[in-house]
Structure formats: C-alpha cells, structure tokens
Amino acid sequence: MNTPADDDPGDLRYAEYVLGVLDADARAAVEREVTADPHAAAAEAHWRRRLLPLAEEIGPETPPPQLWARIRAALEFDAPADTRGGWWENLRLWHWLTFGSGALLAAACAALVVLATHRPPTPPIPYMAATIMQTDGQVGWTATMDIGKARMIVVPAAPQPVRAGRTPELWLIPPGARPIAVGLISTRAPMTLALSASLVARLGPTARLAVSIEPRGGSPTGQPTGAVVATGAIGAAPASALRLVRPPQRSA
Amino acid sequence: MNDTSTETDTLEQLLVRTGMRDRAAFARLYQQTAPRLFGLCVRLLQERSEAEDVLQEAFVSVWRRANHYNPSLGGANTWLTAVVRNRAIDRLRQRRETTNVDPLEFERVPDASGGPAAHAMASADYLRLERCLEQLDSKYSRAVRAAFFTGATYKELAERGQVPLATLKSWIRRALLQLRTCLET
The missing domain is CATH 1.10.10.10 (Winged helix-like DNA-binding domain superfamily/Winged helix DNA-binding domain)
Incomplete structure (x- = not known):
C-alpha cells in the first residue's frame, strides 16, 4: 500500500486537525503545538491548503446587516479614540506592575534612558531581552529576541505552577496599544517562538512583555482573558542572554 | 487610520493591512468575504443565530490576529476559512453533549x-x-x-x-x- 507517511507519522495529526475530526482535547493539543513550533505551523498550513478548498462547495449566505455593526461594537471602533480606554481600564491587575515594584521600574527607566540617548537610529538592535517578573517578585521567565531570525526564546526561571487545563500565554504590549499574542509558553521547558514581521516591527524599548494564564490552547478572544501573572520591559540583551540564541559552534 | 484600500486590492493585501490596523481595509475584507464565510458557519452549525455569533467572534479574532498572517504559508482566503471553520468546530465541540x-x-x-x-x-x-x-x-x-x-x-x-x-x-x-x-x- 502507498503509505508515504510512514516516515512522518505526526503529519497526519495536522490533517485530522484541519479536517476537524479531533475531539476538543486533541484539538487543543494541536493548537498548542502549532502556536509554539514553526515546523508544526508550516505542516498545518500545508494541510489547510490541501483540504480547505473543499469549502468552495458551500454556497454563500448573506449575513444580517447588523452583524458588521456588532463586530465594530465588539472592537470598540466607535469609542473615543483614546488608546487607554476600554481594555486598559479593565485591567486593574496590571496596576502593580507600573506602581508596585519601584526598583524594577527605576531600573527599566534607567535602561530606557540609556537606550533612548545612546542608541544610534540605525541599525536596529539585533538582540533584545526581557526579564519577566511575577507578582511574587520572582523572575518567571527570561525572553531573548533575535531580530535577524525573527524569533524569541523564552526560558522559565521560577514560574509559579499553572493549574491543569490552563497554559501561560505571552503577550507583547506596544506603548498605548492593545496586547498582541506572541505565543503559548511553558512553565517547564524553554520555548522558541517565531515572530511575525509586524510583531518584530513593534519590539522595542518602549514595549513590554506580559504573561497571562489562559485556557488550554490560548486565549479564545485574541486578548488576555485570565490573570496577568508576570510582566517585563524590553531592553538590549545582556551578553549572558545571547548564548541562548547564538549557541557555540560545534564541530560536526 | 489611512483609507488607502481600493477596489483592486487582493484579499492578501487587505488582510496584511488589517494586521496594520487599517480599519478601511478590514471593512473591505469583511464585505468581500463575509457571505462566503457565513455560508460556511451556517452549514457547519445548522443554526443561523449561532452562525452569526461565530462569524462575529471570528472577525473580531481576524482583526486581532491578522498581524500573524504569513502570506508565505497560504492565501488569505485559506487563512480566513481556517479561522472561521476552527471557531465553528470549537462551538460544535462545546455543544457536543446536546447534539442529536x-x-x-x-x-x-x-x-x-x-x-x-x-x-x-x-x-x-x-x-x-x-x-x-x-x-x-x-x-x-x-x-x-x-x-x-x-x-x-x-x-x-x-x-x-x-x-x-x-x-x-x-x-x-x-x-x-x-x-x-x-x-x-
């Protein structure tokens, strides 16, 4: 029998995910994998291209006219154009991070000033790093960003355990803007996350990283829905962090 | 936000611009794709009001996640179909216990x-x-x-x-x- 997948048994899971035959738990597991691993994302995207054209058989239906208004309302498009409205006001949880840890804030400000005054306009900083501190004052994770390769390595330091069925999700918060999902991370293992070009463009010393606790598979809304447990400012990477993204050469 | 979208933009261009927070591009993306995607929701969910909810959630998600769209991994049509279909399937899983x-x-x-x-x-x-x-x-x-x-x-x-x-x-x-x-x- 023609079974070319013998060399790649995992590939079939992405096909089953795209086709939609997996149960909720198995779907969530594939989603996690696809979010965290660019190879899995590419394999899943390949199955989308193979199978989803079948949707062309389904005839169009006119959605009710008020649906667009509902979408605009859900996105607060018609709210006053104050970037600190809406979502920010709901997040009193974030408060501690601005006012609760004075020393960290001072350090971050100092780093910011140094970066702002000494950073030449070009070329861009090739590596950046963030120490993501938890509410308990412990370092939860460290993140090192390799701009050239458009990836981020997130290493757990002493993260608080996460209860079953939940997963930590990493967010980028550009100044004055809503959080952008970066990817799901682990409390145990280092994760490498691929960064889209638009995400790379928004990394910088005025952006922050934050971790919220989300349902398995990540936030269902595209915005943080669970408790924010850790956050950190982005700065230039210390030399010690670069070992992660530039492993020593090994002889073959 | 700049209204730079034109009638001739491809879905890929509209989706990329949506990822850059271009509301006009997002509105045009909706106009061009909503009927087809709503048809997909109705077919999967077999229930119009639930299909409306799912299409709404899906487009909210499109606005928020469009910056993750990677054109090298496939067309905008495929990406949008996947977003909507995954939402609809997740909804089906939630109501699994009541399905006849x-x-x-x-x-x-x-x-x-x-x-x-x-x-x-x-x-x-x-x-x-x-x-x-x-x-x-x-x-x-x-x-x-x-x-x-x-x-x-x-x-x-x-x-x-x-x-x-x-x-x-x-x-x-x-x-x-x-x-x-x-x-x-």
Missing part, C-alpha cells in the same frame, strides 16, 4: 455536483482536490466529505455512519494519506 445523533446524516452528505464549485467559481486548488477525492474508494471519500461538511469528531461520524470507530478512523486516515500523495503529484 442522526444516523442518516452520513448518507446525506452532498457530493460536488451542483455545488457552486461545479461552476465557474471553482479554483484550480479545488479542482485538483476534487479530482483526487474522486480517485479514492467511495467510502473513503464519503467519510472525508462527511467530516469536512459536518465538523463532527471521529466518534460522532462512526455513530452516524453506523461504522465501528476503528474502521471509520482507518478510512479517513488512509484517505488523507492518499490525498496527500495525489496532491503532491
């Missing part, structure tokens, strides 16, 4: 003839897939089509088709492997 098992449904899965794709609308990708589906054992292709158009799990499909679960799984897995080979050649 309809043993006839498996047999009532439509075939391609007479669908919109039978006409000039069909893409080259669709025609290739359809050719490959036709080459499968008919019970394999029926199972794949039942899965695709109902969003049902292996277990639900086995119940509806009155086929042992292991048999149904092996039909679909073989079908997927054969499709992969067929589509690569």
Whole structure:
C-alpha cells in the first residue's frame, strides 16, 4: 500500500486537525503545538491548503446587516479614540506592575534612558531581552529576541505552577496599544517562538512583555482573558542572554 | 487610520493591512468575504443565530490576529476559512453533549455536483482536490466529505455512519494519506 507517511507519522495529526475530526482535547493539543513550533505551523498550513478548498462547495449566505455593526461594537471602533480606554481600564491587575515594584521600574527607566540617548537610529538592535517578573517578585521567565531570525526564546526561571487545563500565554504590549499574542509558553521547558514581521516591527524599548494564564490552547478572544501573572520591559540583551540564541559552534 | 484600500486590492493585501490596523481595509475584507464565510458557519452549525455569533467572534479574532498572517504559508482566503471553520468546530465541540445523533446524516452528505464549485467559481486548488477525492474508494471519500461538511469528531461520524470507530478512523486516515500523495503529484 502507498503509505508515504510512514516516515512522518505526526503529519497526519495536522490533517485530522484541519479536517476537524479531533475531539476538543486533541484539538487543543494541536493548537498548542502549532502556536509554539514553526515546523508544526508550516505542516498545518500545508494541510489547510490541501483540504480547505473543499469549502468552495458551500454556497454563500448573506449575513444580517447588523452583524458588521456588532463586530465594530465588539472592537470598540466607535469609542473615543483614546488608546487607554476600554481594555486598559479593565485591567486593574496590571496596576502593580507600573506602581508596585519601584526598583524594577527605576531600573527599566534607567535602561530606557540609556537606550533612548545612546542608541544610534540605525541599525536596529539585533538582540533584545526581557526579564519577566511575577507578582511574587520572582523572575518567571527570561525572553531573548533575535531580530535577524525573527524569533524569541523564552526560558522559565521560577514560574509559579499553572493549574491543569490552563497554559501561560505571552503577550507583547506596544506603548498605548492593545496586547498582541506572541505565543503559548511553558512553565517547564524553554520555548522558541517565531515572530511575525509586524510583531518584530513593534519590539522595542518602549514595549513590554506580559504573561497571562489562559485556557488550554490560548486565549479564545485574541486578548488576555485570565490573570496577568508576570510582566517585563524590553531592553538590549545582556551578553549572558545571547548564548541562548547564538549557541557555540560545534564541530560536526 | 489611512483609507488607502481600493477596489483592486487582493484579499492578501487587505488582510496584511488589517494586521496594520487599517480599519478601511478590514471593512473591505469583511464585505468581500463575509457571505462566503457565513455560508460556511451556517452549514457547519445548522443554526443561523449561532452562525452569526461565530462569524462575529471570528472577525473580531481576524482583526486581532491578522498581524500573524504569513502570506508565505497560504492565501488569505485559506487563512480566513481556517479561522472561521476552527471557531465553528470549537462551538460544535462545546455543544457536543446536546447534539442529536442522526444516523442518516452520513448518507446525506452532498457530493460536488451542483455545488457552486461545479461552476465557474471553482479554483484550480479545488479542482485538483476534487479530482483526487474522486480517485479514492467511495467510502473513503464519503467519510472525508462527511467530516469536512459536518465538523463532527471521529466518534460522532462512526455513530452516524453506523461504522465501528476503528474502521471509520482507518478510512479517513488512509484517505488523507492518499490525498496527500495525489496532491503532491
């Protein structure tokens, strides 16, 4: 029998995910994998291209006219154009991070000033790093960003355990803007996350990283829905962090 | 936000600009794709008000996640279809316990003839897939089509088709492997 997948048994899971035959738990597991691993994302995207054209058989239906208004309302498009409205006001949880840890804030400000005054306009900083501190004052994770390769390595330091069925999700918060999902991370293992070009463009010393606790598979809304447990400012990477993204050469 | 979108923009351009927070591009993206995507929601959920909820959630998610769209991994149409279909399937899983098992449904899965794709609308990708589906054992292709158009799990499909679960799984897995080979050649 023609079974070319013998060399790649995992590939079939992405096909089953795209086709939609997996149960909720198995779907969530594939989603996690696809979010965290660019190879899995590419394999899943390949199955989308193979199978989803079948949707062309389904005839169009006119959605009710008020649906667009509902979408605009859900996105607060018609709210006053104050970037600190809406979502920010709901997040009193974030408060501690601005006012609760004075020393960290001072350090971050100092780093910011140094970066702002000494950073030449070009070329861009090739590596950046963030120490993501938890509410308990412990370092939860460290993140090192390799701009050239458009990836981020997130290493757990002493993260608080996460209860079953939940997963930590990493967010980028550009100044004055809503959080952008970066990817799901682990409390145990280092994760490498691929960064889209638009995400790379928004990394910088005025952006922050934050971790919220989300349902398995990540936030269902595209915005943080669970408790924010850790956050950190982005700065230039210390030399010690670069070992992660530039492993020593090994002889073959 | 700049209103720079024009009638001639491709869906890919509109989606990329949506990722850059261009509301005009997002509105045009909605205009151009909502009827097709709503049809998909109605088909999977079989219930219009729930289909409306899912389409709304999906477009909210499109606005928030469009900056993750990577054109090198596929067209905008495919990306949008995946976002909407995944939402709809997640919704089906949530209401799984209340779903009535309809043993006839498996047999009532439509075939391609007479669908919109039978006409000039069909893409080259669709025609290739359809050719490959036709080459499968008919019970394999029926199972794949039942899965695709109902969003049902292996277990639900086995119940509806009155086929042992292991048999149904092996039909679909073989079908997927054969499709992969067929589509690569």
